[in-house]
Amino acid sequence: MMELRRLAHLVALADVRHFARAAEQVHLSQPAFSRSIQSIENDLGIRLFDRVVGGVQPTPAGEFVIKRARALLFDARCLQRDVDLYRDGHLGDTAFGAGPFPAATLLPKALSELRRRYPRVGLRVEESNWQQLLERLRTEHIEFFVADVRDLPEDAALEIRVLGTQHFDLYIRASHPLAASQCTLADAWGYGVAAAKVPIAVKAKLARALGLPAGQQVVLALECDDIAILRSVALSTDTVLAATQASVQADIDAGSLLPLRIRGWPSLHSEMGVVSLRNRTPSPMAKKAIACIAQVASEVDTPVPYAQ
Structure with missing residues (x-):
């Protein structure tokens, strides 16, 4: 099962379309970030990004996975926020x-x-x-x-x-x-x-x-x-x-x-x-x-x- 952290890496790359800038955004070195994306692609058995001049762009399969990843991350943030509000009672x-x-x-x-x-x-x-x-x-x-x-x-x-x-x-x-x-x-x-x-x-x-x-x-x-x-x-x-x-x-x-x-x-x-x-x-x-x-x-x- 993919971790939410790795899904966040996927979305970050989809947003900025550049490995170095996406790695900086999630506070990872570029090699570590690249390994995270490659690990997701290996686990799914599909290519999620095509390398193009100046960066990357999502493949059709990548667009499908990225859309689902955004939804999962959104739900996770909502859950954490609701739990915090419930616990703190303010x-x-x-x-x-x-x-x-x-x-x-x-x-x-x-x-x-x-x-x-x-x-x-x-x-x-x-x-x-x-x-x-x-x-x-x-x-x-x-x-x-x-x-x-x-x-x-x-x-x-x-x-x-x-x-x-x-x-x-x-x-x-x-x-x-x-x-x-x-x-x-x-x-x-x-x-x-x-x-x-x-x-x-x-x-x-x-x-x-x-x-x-x-x-x-x-x-x-x-x-x-x-x-x-x-x-x-x-x-x-x-x-x-x-x-x-x-x-x-x-x-x-x-x-x-x-x-x-x-x-x-x-x-x-x-x-x-x-x-x-x-x-x-x-x-x-x-x-x-x-x-x-x-x-x-x-x-x-x-x-x-x-x-x-």
Whole structure:
């Protein structure tokens, strides 16, 4: 039976595709590392890697074995982690991620509540778009993330807990040339639109509303995963901000940002969800963080769109 340590050597070589760098990664000399890989190939009776210029690449048989090795190592890490949590009987620290809109609308209140309840627990939060957060989740750098979930790939390894929706609009500063009356979406687009990463379904609706030819996508003037930066640009220029109402509610209340009154504006929204790995038991603190975020999400009302 192959040891988990040797399987880790196999995965390391598959990741870096170079014997010397993989040996350094697992803290072995190159000769010892090479013997470990050769021993696995001998035990299985198949070649797992082909030597190529500059390194190695997995054979078809190697790809098959490496996939199974990754799963076994993942399960072993989960088992050790769960045993440690059970034995120690404490909440433990946790790390998770958030997309731009939940970071702006859910996390301030959720994190404040978590800090009040558990002042001795360490929390680490990464803010980014769902693609980067998914990679961080798969590599186990975070336990879960909350983001718009519509563009996530269909993957049995992912578990998604839907949190609800937030209405989506276009906003301008109070002194904007379009503030005085209704306009068309094309009028608004002419000033340039700033937004976080836009879901495919939203892009399609906007393209149809703009009357673009089939297959042509809308082009943003500014794309950024930091809502604070987008707000700053919209408040200081004539750039139009695409955002959920909850993320700019303070600016609306202050009268510094106004919703554009657009004829024929399609109903748009953000679909929030918590994403985690299905076969990984969340830490006690991760469970409490998810519950707290879900509670805050339930309190963020989806407003009724204004009359066009």
